[in-house]
């Protein structure tokens with residue numbers, strides 16, 4: 171038992187840790203907070219170890235924090251990977267050529283074409299595409315790996331069916 175040089179906690183279990191070039195005596199809480207941990211330990215591993223060491227109320231807090239993070243990830247929006255196809259399909263469904271869409275958006279034909287080819291324009295241009303075409307280019311990103319697996323296997327089957335149907 172000793173004093174923590176970082177937060178000043180007295181008579182606590184401490185370890186000597188290196189912060190940059192100086193060595194300090196810190197309590198477990200400070201080591202956690204500063205993500206110092208044992209040298210050369212991966213952050214994830216250090217986290218897992220510290221979770222085991224923590225009292226129950228701390229681990230329930232950690233679990234709640236993790237859940238909150240998951241929810242945040244699920245509501246996070248990202249540009250659809252097939253945004254170019256979406257733009258192209260929406261434009262064609264309206265019967266517009268590149269020039270017509272460009273005129274309605276007050277953008278050059280080149281911007282329309284490169285966006286449809288999958289080159290990401292600025293967010294402002296993306297919002298114009300959405301407004302003018304009445305489509306959505308932003309998707310909620312899901313971190314569920316099962317979704318990705320299902321999707322790729324579906325795509326494989328669809329592709330196979332497609333080739334089977336060829337004359």
Ligand SMILES: [Zn+2]
Nearest residue numbers: 174177197200
């Ligand atoms: Zn401390």
